[in-house]
Amino acid sequence: MTQRPYIVGNWKMNGSRTMLAEARSIDRAAQRYPDVEIALAPPFTLIDALREAVSAIGVGGQDCHAEVKGAHTGDVSAAMLADIGADFVIVGHSERRRDHKESNAAVRAKAKAALAAGLGVILCVGETLAERDAGKAEAVVGKQIDGSLPKGEGIVEAIAAARLAIAYEPVWAIGTGRVAAIEDVIAMHAAVRARLIAAFGDSHAKVRILYGGSVNGENAGALLAAEGVEGALVGGASLTADAFLPIIAAASRPID
Ligand code: PGA
Numbered sequence: 001m002t003q004r005p006y007i008v009g010n011w012k013m014n015g016s017r018t019m020l021a022e023a024r025s026i027d028r029a030a031q032r033y034p035d036v037e038i039a040l041a042p043p044f045t046l047i048d049a050l051r052e053a054v055s056a057i058g059v060g061g062q063d064c065h066a067e068v069k070g071a072h073t074g075d076v077s078a079a080m081l082a083d084i085g086a087d088f089v090i091v092g093h094s095e096r097r098r099d100h101k102e103s104n105a106a107v108r109a110k111a112k113a114a115l116a117a118g119l120g121v122i123l124c125v126g127e128t129l130a131e132r133d134a135g136k137a138e139a140v141v142g143k144q145i146d147g148s149l150p151k152g153e154g155i156v157e158a159i160a161a162a163r164l165a166i167a168y169e170p171v172w173a174i175g176t177g178r179v180a181a182i183e184d185v186i187a188m189h190a191a192v193r194a195r196l197i198a199a200f201g202d203s204h205a206k207v208r209i210l211y212g213g214s215v216n217g218e219n220a221g222a223l224l225a226a227e228g229v230e231g232a233l234v235g236g237a238s239l240t241a242d243a244f245l246p247i248i249a250a251a252s253r254p255i256d
Helices: 017-030 044-053 078-083 094-099 104-116 129-133 137-148 155-160 182-206 220-225 241-251
Strands: 006-010 037-041 058-061 088-091 120-125 164-168 208-212 231-234
Touching: 006 208, 006 241, 017 037, 017 044, 017 241, 037 088, 044 058, 058 120, 078 104, 088 104, 104 120, 104 137, 104 155, 120 137, 129 137, 137 182, 155 182, 164 182, 182 208, 182 220, 220 231, 220 241, 231 241
Parallel strands: 006 037, 006 231, 037 058, 058 088, 088 120, 120 164, 164 208, 208 231
Antiparallel strands: none
């Protein structure tokens, strides 16, 4: 059975309590699209309140620490996210790889910790513009996938339970208004799929591959119709219901 498209809003370092009203509007509208899985990842400060405010959509974090607890000032563990009712966490976002020098190994450890805590994981990968221009995009993303996919005990079960998604987000497309060409998106999603098949065998089908990078109400239809695109990770256009709902509508397929 094919899975529902997955549309996830990443609020990044945006959001105050007044924005809970947007989350409520998104949640109310989400009930009209049962064929789409919808979620929001607000900053840590709003997860608890947003969890209380919504019922139809998933709620997640934007990062987690790889350890369960301990002396890591300022960090939040996957177990702590699970404890306040989060459903999932984003790991390896390019802004974290850049701002916090997160390596593939660090991202893998976070993904593993999140799965062990019972959370879903959205693992992000993507090349820079210089890497794409040098013809290295697939090699770079392949290396990120191979280096950061969770491995080891309990992982196959978590994958089979559809708790892992990959977000392909070309770094140069994030927050820039520049979207990757559809044929490049299709090619990269196929390349990522090949890595997932190699890593997980038949269970690969349970891992959705999302596209991210300047997705909006205008381009979402074409992106989500592209072969191998099973959802979207949306930044700027997820901050208001008015901007986010057309993307959800684009993911919803008319029932035959
Ligand atoms: P953007 O961000 O939609 O604002 O480009 C996407 C992301 O970074 O997840």
